[in-house]
Amino acid sequence: MTEMPFELKLLWTDSLIFILIGFIVVFIVYTLRHEHLRVPWRQVALRPMAMASLVVLCIYVVIGLMDSIHYRPLQRSQNSGVAVYSNEVLSLLDKVAMPLRARTEKTYSAPFAMQAFTKETVEKPDGGLAREYPRLLFGGAHLKDEGARAGDIASRAGAATLAALGCWLLLVGSFLLFWRKPGEPFIQAARRLVRGEGDFPWRTVLITVGTLLVLAANAGHLSLYYHILGTDQAGQDVFYKSLKSIRTGLVIGTVTTLVMLPFAALFGIMAGYFRGWVDDIIQYVYTTLSSIPGVLLIAAAILSLQLYIETNPDSFTSTTERADTRLLFLCMILGVTSWTSLCRLLRGETLKLREVDYIQAALALGSSHISVMARHVLPNVMHIILITVVLDFSGLVLAEAVLSYVGVGVDPTMNSWGNMIVSARLEMAREPIVWWSLTTAFVFMFALVLAANLFSDAVRDAFDPRLRK
Amino acid sequence: MIAYIIRRLLYAIPILLGVNLLTFALFFFINSPDDMARIHLGVKRVTPEAIVKWKEDRGYNKPLLYNNERIGAEKLTDTIFFRHSLSLFVFDFGRSDQGRDIGYDIYQRMWPSLAIALPIFLVGILVHVTFAMLLAFFRGSYLDTAGVVLCVIMMSISSLFYVIGGQYLISMLLQLVPISGYDVGLEAVKFLILPVIVGVVGGIGASTRLYRTFFLEEINKDYVRTARAKGLSEMRVLFRHVLKNAMIPILTGVVVVIPLLFTGSLILESFFAIPGLGSYTIDAINSQDFAIVRAMVFLGSVLYIAGLILTDITYTLVDPRVRLE
Numbered sequence: 001m002t003e004m005p006f007e008l009k010l011l012w013t014d015s016l017i018f019i020l021i022g023f024i025v026v027f028i029v030y031t032l033r034h035e036h037l038r039v040p041w042r043q044v045a046l047r048p049m050a051m052a053s054l055v056v057l058c059i060y061v062v063i064g065l066m067d068s069i070h071y072r073p074l075q076r077s078q079n080s081g082v083a084v085y086s087n088e089v090l091s092l093l094d095k096v097a098m099p100l101r102a103r104t105e106k107t108y109s110a111p112f113a114m115q116a117f118t119k120e121t122v123e124k125p126d127g128g129l130a131r132e133y134p135r136l137l138f139g140g141a142h143l144k145d146e147g148a149r150a151g152d153i154a155s156r157a158g159a160a161t162l163a164a165l166g167c168w169l170l171l172v173g174s175f176l177l178f179w180r181k182p183g184e185p186f187i188q189a190a191r192r193l194v195r196g197e198g199d200f201p202w203r204t205v206l207i208t209v210g211t212l213l214v215l216a217a218n219a220g221h222l223s224l225y226y227h228i229l230g231t232d233q234a235g236q237d238v239f240y241k242s243l244k245s246i247r248t249g250l251v252i253g254t255v256t257t258l259v260m261l262p263f264a265a266l267f268g269i270m271a272g273y274f275r276g277w278v279d280d281i282i283q284y285v286y287t288t289l290s291s292i293p294g295v296l297l298i299a300a301a302i303l304s305l306q307l308y309i310e311t312n313p314d315s316f317t318s319t320t321e322r323a324d325t326r327l328l329f330l331c332m333i334l335g336v337t338s339w340t341s342l343c344r345l346l347r348g349e350t351l352k353l354r355e356v357d358y359i360q361a362a363l364a365l366g367s368s369h370i371s372v373m374a375r376h377v378l379p380n381v382m383h384i385i386l387i388t389v390v391l392d393f394s395g396l397v398l399a400e401a402v403l404s405y406v407g408v409g410v411d412p413t414m415n416s417w418g419n420m421i422v423s424a425r426l427e428m429a430r431e432p433i434v435w436w437s438l439t440t441a442f443v444f445m446f447a448l449v450l451a452a453n454l455f456s457d458a459v460r461d462a463f464d465p466r467l468r469k
Numbered sequence: 470m471i472a473y474i475i476r477r478l479l480y481a482i483p484i485l486l487g488v489n490l491l492t493f494a495l496f497f498f499i500n501s502p503d504d505m506a507r508i509h510l511g512v513k514r515v516t517p518e519a520i521v522k523w524k525e526d527r528g529y530n531k532p533l534l535y536n537n538e539r540i541g542a543e544k545l546t547d548t549i550f551f552r553h554s555l556s557l558f559v560f561d562f563g564r565s566d567q568g569r570d571i572g573y574d575i576y577q578r579m580w581p582s583l584a585i586a587l588p589i590f591l592v593g594i595l596v597h598v599t600f601a602m603l604l605a606f607f608r609g610s611y612l613d614t615a616g617v618v619l620c621v622i623m624m625s626i627s628s629l630f631y632v633i634g635g636q637y638l639i640s641m642l643l644q645l646v647p648i649s650g651y652d653v654g655l656e657a658v659k660f661l662i663l664p665v666i667v668g669v670v671g672g673i674g675a676s677t678r679l680y681r682t683f684f685l686e687e688i689n690k691d692y693v694r695t696a697r698a699k700g701l702s703e704m705r706v707l708f709r710h711v712l713k714n715a716m717i718p719i720l721t722g723v724v725v726v727i728p729l730l731f732t733g734s735l736i737l738e739s740f741f742a743i744p745g746l747g748s749y750t751i752d753a754i755n756s757q758d759f760a761i762v763r764a765m766v767f768l769g770s771v772l773y774i775a776g777l778i779l780t781d782i783t784y785t786l787v788d789p790r791v792r793l794e
Binding site for chain 1: 483484485487488491492495496499500504505507508621622624625626627628629630633636637729732735736739740750751754755757759762763765766769770773774777
């Protein structure tokens with residue numbers, strides 16, 4: 001048997017993410033085949049703001065997916081030479097960002113700094129001791145002294161920007177070749193693009209892609225030589241940490257929905273469809289659940305889980321696995337607290353739908369209850385489900401930070417924006433203040449939530465029949 | 470109406486019973502009292518005797534639901550469920566795992582919570598409704614668009630940033646008010662200014678945008694057109710007619726949180742070190758004091774249900790078309 005250099009490792013949340021991707025693909029194919037579903041999506045696609053947001057969201061999703069393919073590298077044991085798979089679980093993103101991951105300093109350092117943030121006693125060449133800011137192990141290590149730094153950063157940033165712009169022009173050029181009408185001169189097509197002609201906001205999309213390309217090239221190139229966003233207390237690169245946090249945010253925002261959706265849809269439709277005692281029971285359950293303040297229910301559940309993990313430490317082989325279990329559980333309990341509002345909406349809509357002629361006709365023709373619910377009711381409440389899903393996403397991402405602060409969020413060892421903000425509370429009290437962790441978490445989180453908000457607004461406007469003109 | 474309220478109050482009993490059972494199951498079925506004792510006494514070095522003593526001190530040494538060793542009604546009453554969970558119904562919160570009287574603590578800490586939550590609530594409504602009306606007045610203009618964009622941006626910022634940013638800007642840079650703390654009497658005011666500002670500003674985005682849609686919904690109705698047609702000024706239309714009707718969804722939306730004002734805000738109280746119920750809850754979570762968390766879950770549910778009933782009553786008060794049966 002040949003030894004693989006790594007062993008794929010599927011965490012619980014990974015498999016849920018891939019199930020979710022599967023659902024989305026099926027949904028897209030289904031939508032493309034049905035004209036009446038394509039129409040509102042086309043309306044979304046025509047909004048420049050929504051499309052720019054979609055580009056940003058896609059970047060986040062790609063990074064999040066790269067961080068969801070986990071493996072355990074093969075390691076040779078030092079004394080026996082036997083190859084074993086490491087206990088440490090890595091992801092594809094870790095592999096790509098290995099330079100960032102491996103280069104840890106001793107403690108805090110400011111963005112682009114070459115010296116540590118705190119003074120240390122260092123030995124002078126002449127044998128004496130002095131208190132001074134020591135040079136960083138990796139940040140700017142290729143430079144001799146501080147004076148060359150500004151020039152070095154500028155030249156590297158310039159090179160990265162030029163390379164990114166070159167790539168972008170290549171991309172725009174090849175896009176134009178496909179986009180131009182048959183026989184249309186290239187220049188004329190370019191002019192049409194610049195003027196923003198045509199229905200689909202290609203100009204906005206391409207500008208967004210270009211901006212992100214320049215940002216990514218700069219960040220990628222410079223982070224090989226500096227800690228572009230500084231380092232945290234443990235000396236870890238903050239840029240790397242915030243990249244890792246993307247997956248956590250996305251998992252909370254999407255897997256939660258995936259977990260709660262089947263229950264909300266099934267119970268909501270059943271309550272509205274059957275009425276009577278089924279309705280009573282379902283209403284009782286969701287009223288009970290929704291009457292518990294969300295944070296407290298989550299706190300109660302997470303505390304129980306924490307207790308379970310602490311008293312059963314043997315069930316988890318690695319910290320990654322333990323953190324993943326907690327993340328999954330957090331998603332589930334967030335799902336429990338958030339399915340009630342969707343369920344209530346669906347129940348109300350189904351109550352109305354039940355009296356509609358085509359459903360009465362289907363029943364009269366002898367369709368079973370299950371087929372009526374699945375074929376007639378469900379497609380007609382789909383827009384409510386869709387709107388709720390996209391509107392909930394940004395709220396869930398924000399909730400993660402608050403829950404982590406309260407101490408019932410994701411595992412403290414897990415990279416998340418919430419945990420970064422929590423640690424920032426002490427950092428802000430330092431003198432001089434350590435502002436970069438907080439700012440980075442803020443920017444990354446803000447970009448994601450803003451993009452999600454703008455996109456979901458467009459989706460709501462397109463799908464909500466009350467808002468449709 | 471009285472009959473309706475009584476029926477609603479009766480309906481609250483099974484719901485609270487459900488809440489009670491759920492929290493009981495979360496705390497006592499998933500983990501046994503033995504586990505709890507182990508956590509509090511330290512997992513590694515714990516003797517069975519210490520666990521038994523810990524449970525005995527707190528009354529957790531009884532069976533969960535059914536006590537076979539007793540006779541008569543005591544079979545049901547001499548259990549953890551009856552003593553520690555059902556007792557919440559008469560607001561007997563018992564003692565915390567540290568041995569403090571939870572009921573007394575809640576009563577003490579309720580007032581600081583209210584001192585910060587009530588101003589945020591009142592000032593918040595005033596500010597948010599004013600902004601929403603402003604945007605509705607200038608609807609369709611650049612000011613309106615800019616306002617909505619600003620709202621979406623403000624919505625996208627985590628509430629934690631408002632707190633940290635506010636503390637940094639107003640307390641550390643400008644040094645206008647103390648960073649955190651609390652005092653009794655009028656001295657408390659200087660500690661309350663910042664949390665109230667942060668609380669109100671943090672809510673501007675979501676609330677203003679929501680209220681603006683309420684106003685716009687009303688502004689397109691027939692009675693508004695009539696009012697304009699008979700020559701009323703736009704200001705008069707807005708204040709005399711639109712405001713009154715738009716207040717119905719706004720009021721019914723906010724009334725539900727009034728009882729919950731007592732429990733305060735977790736984030737604000739903890740950041741500003743205000744000794745209210747919010748920070749009480751956070752402390753309990755961090756020290757894994759399950760008795761307090763159970764009490765707060767129950768209290769929160771009671772207040773939420775009270776809020777729902779209040780909402781229904783407000784409906785009839787502000788909108789005479791609604792009748793409760």
